[in-house]
Amino acid sequence: MKPYIPLGIYLALMAAAFAAPEYSKLIASVAFFMALGQAVNIFVGLTRYVDFGYVAFLAMGAYGVGVVLTYLPGLGLAALPVGIALGVAMAAALAAVVGAIALRLRGAYFAIATIGVNEGLKHLIVGANIWGGGAGLILSSAMFREFGRETALFLSTVGSTALILFAGALAVVAMYLIQSGRAGYALAAVRQDEDAAKVMGINPTKYKLLAFMTSASLSGLLGASYFAVGNMQVFPENVFFIEYILDGMAVMFLGGAATVTGPIVGGLIYYFARDLVGQVWPGAQALVTALLVFIIVVLLPRGIVGTLRLHLPPKAREWLP
């Protein structure tokens, strides 16, 4: 498996965002779906578990940056890496806790057990009025103060786009490392037959937890980049918006679950399909994209890249992971 094509695409998009800043918001919107699909794929694609509380990881990332900017003034530019690190750590810690408890459950039971995590955390923040409560955290003035106006505006446009693409590229690398090592074989075995995997000496919970925490950390980075840095605000209604996990899975299935290049293709199609529907029939995006995913899953269960790979000679397949 050679990860150079998907990595190259992320790097090329990053170069494009720097070269043409006026397009960076558009690139960010497309890249958000790509990177989300890429991160979701590491968990859902590799384990076939579905986590309906997944969006909480995006939120943890966004709140990491938000909390550092709001409550730790005077860090200057260091607030950005510190905030991102806090967000990623909170996402990973949440995944560790949820995973250690719920990943022992089989597929559907796991999905049910996790459904409350996202809503529960949202209501905790709003109800207990922590981290800005229902009003959220407005970060623009803190960003202007810490980074300076010009830098803050650059960070919220080109900077955020580059960070989103970086999250996508990092997810490609993570997927590559997992798939080419023992963990990849262990997860493939668990996916095909969990009890048989156990009696091969594989500890399923350990490898599912590895995929879960990796995926969650990358989504934390994505949430920090897109909401906090990009929109300069963290609203609970936005960052806990449950549809993002459906978007992420749609992107993954369109491109091909457990493929590395799939989420790039899926993200591109998904973004433009939604955009087109939004222009022709505003408000019907969710309806039409659901139909699109339904058709793909029925007609092309392996997704676009997954199906393409079947028809490629082995040498070419290496290049389209």
Next chain:
Amino acid sequence: MALSVQNLSSGYGRLQVLFGISLEVPDKSVISLLGPNGAGKSTTLWTVMGVVRPWEGMVLLGGTDVTKVPPHKKVELGLALVPEGRRLFPEMTVEENLLMGAFTKRARDKMQDTLEFVYALFPRLKERRRQKAGTMSGGEQQMLAIARALMSRPRVLLVDEPSAGLAPKVVSDLFQTVKRLKEEMSVLLVEQNVAAALEISDYAYVIENGRIILQGKPEELAANEHVKKAYLGV
């Protein structure tokens, strides 16, 4: 004693399946656990492995209590299971399935040696090593299932219904191979094909409704009226 099961009870949810099973598997022997459908044979093996949680009783491996040890650690300690219905990884090739069998650290260090050993035991698998496991015949898949378990270098091999769905000639070849395994390890064989199993066993147990109802040397069981009537059709 390679494996000793003492007074083992277990089940699913609130449904009790095993009621105090006790059996012994001495070093370098083939021991059979025989009985009809639904008697609890497979449940016994999955409980010994720890995939089904024991309710009561003990499992001793080489004299050490492993009752509460999780399945993946039992494999490291030298217990392996060939599940009923093979349970291969169908999307993986024959060789990938075998390599999965050598997942534990202890097995991985000796992987090349073990691979040669199982290919010598089942030359057919060597010929087919690049083939997807799901595309092979039933007999070949059963060979692969046994070979995959051997890759973990077990001291005790649990084999669940290897004869299911196979032609008589294939079964007798397979059982001769199982018999040869006792030079290296102990085998606990679960079977419905009582005649074939008794032929290669050193000792056998008969389980019905979750309880051991009979035990003895193969020739004793073959002469038993109940065994003759219920299992041997004579």
